[in-house]
Amino acid sequence: MLCPRCDGQGTVHEVRIRLNGEIARLCDECEALWREGTEVSASSVVDFSTYVRPLGLRGLFEEVEILPGPIQC
Numbered sequence: 600m601l602c603p604r605c606d607g608q609g610t611v612h613e614v615r616i617r618l619n620g621e622i623a624r625l626c627d628e629c630e631a632l633w634r635e636g637t638e639v640s641a642s643s644v645v646d647f648s649t650y651v652r653p654l655g656l657r658g659l660f661e662e663v664e665i666l667p668g669p670i671q672c
């Protein structure tokens with residue numbers, strides 16, 4: 600699906616954070632992140648780097664695994 604924060608510039612992928620196996624949705628353009636179970640909307644977004652910093656990560660795409668298949672909304 601297209602990203603609601605960057606107006607369709609990016610695509611939202613389902614990803615798994617490699618460190619802890621957590622599933623989230625991540626925009627490949629603006630690094631918007633939605634936690635699993637959160638509606639993908641412009642108001643519920645968090646920044647990837649902000650979200651993973653407490654885990655000791657830097658917010659790099661290498662730190663997640665992009666999962667195949669469509670996103671269920």
Ligand SMILES: [Zn+2]
Nearest residue numbers: 602605626629
């Ligand atoms: Zn985006």
